[in-house]
Amino acid sequence: EIYHTGDAVARDACIFGTGFMKIFEDQGKIKAERVFPEEMLVDDREAMFNSPRQLFQRKVVAREVLVAQFPDKEKFIRQAALDEDWEQRLNEGYEQAKMVDQVEVIEAWHLPSSTDSSDGRHIIAIDNTVLVDEDYTKNYFPFVKLEWSNRSLGYFGQGIAEQLTGLQVQINRLLNTIRVAMDLVSVPKVFIEAGSKVSKSHLNNEIGGIITYSGTMPEYRTAQAVGPEM
Numbered sequence: 130e131i132y133h134t135g136d137a138v139a140r141d142a143c144i145f146g147t148g149f150m151k152i153f154e155d156q157g158k159i160k161a162e163r164v165f166p167e168e169m170l171v172d173d174r175e176a177m178f179n180s181p182r183q184l185f186q187r188k189v190v191a192r193e194v195l196v197a198q199f200p201d202k203e204k205f206i207r208q209a210a211l212d213e214d215w216e217q218r219l220n221e222g223y224e225q226a227k228m229v230d231q232v233e234v235i236e237a238w239h240l241p242s243s244t245d246s247s248d249g250r251h252i253i254a255i256d257n258t259v260l261v262d263e264d265y266t267k268n269y270f271p272f273v274k275l276e277w278s279n280r281s282l283g284y285f286g287q288g289i290a291e292q293l294t295g296l297q298v299q300i301n302r303l304l305n306t307i308r309v310a311m312d313l314v315s316v317p318k319v320f321i322e323a324g325s326k327v328s329k330s331h332l333n334n335e336i337g338g339i340i341t342y343s344g345t346m347p348e349y350r351t352a353q354a355v356g357p358e359m
Contacts, residue, residue: 137163142275146288149185150273164272168286176284186271188235195232195255198233205258222225234260238270307355321347 134150141148141163148162170185195206209232241249249265265303276286321327325344332340332347340347 131282134161134163138273138275141166142258142286143289146277146286146291147284150275152273153270161273169272171284173283177282179279179284181284182240184203184272184344188234189231189237190234192230192232195234195260199260202258202260206255209257232256238265239268240268241266241287245267303359307359310354314352317348317349317351320345321345 138150139146141297143165145168147166149166149169151162151164153162164186168186168188170187171181172183175181175183192206192209196203211231221342235252235254237250237252237254239248239250247264247278249267251261251265252259253261253264277289278287278292280287319332322345325342325347325348325349327340327342
């Protein structure tokens with residue numbers, strides 16, 4: 130499972146610049162979970178030098194799953210608002226939104242100021258209540274972070290897609306030029322001398338077809354649509 134998760138995290142790092150693997154305990158077992166980079170939130174100024182002391186994960190979780198995990202908070206979970214995206218879809222009349230009941234969950238970590246301090250915190254909350262509020266004594270976040278390329282400033286890395294953007298834009302422009310040129314020019318044409326007697330019905334794609342003519346023989350030509358340098 131961890132190997133498959135690692136592949137997904139590495140792919141995220143290549144595409145988005147940063148991949149995250151969350152390490153956690155579940156029923157006495159250590160597990161790893163791929164976290165989509167857009168779920169991770171940091172303060173830009175605090176994370177300017179890639180060392181934030183607070184980290185947030187915004188995740189959308191099924192309401193029934195939350196009830197099973199926090200049965201003592203069931204009343205609040207039942208009353209919690211729908212995730213904003215699904216609520217908007219529901220208001221717009223999307224039928225699939227009616228079948229999905231999801232709640233926005235924010236999990237936050239605040240690192241302790243020192244090894245002797247007790248101001249570290251771990252919180253899990255929804256819009257109307259706090260589900261978990263406990264001390265956090267570790268001096269690191271429970272994530273393995275993988276970056277394709279580090280930036281000079283900021284918490285998130287730079288991916289291959291962003292690095293190749295300029296080159297890809299130029300390639301797209303060249304491809305579009307080639308497409309337009311081929312649509313306009315690279316179409317076979319038949320040259321028939323004016324006054325020659327050629328039956329147009331004989332100009333077809335029949336294999337081994339016979340073309341009767343009188344005078345100058347008709348000539349097929351396809352112009353070069355794109356220059357060699359292109």
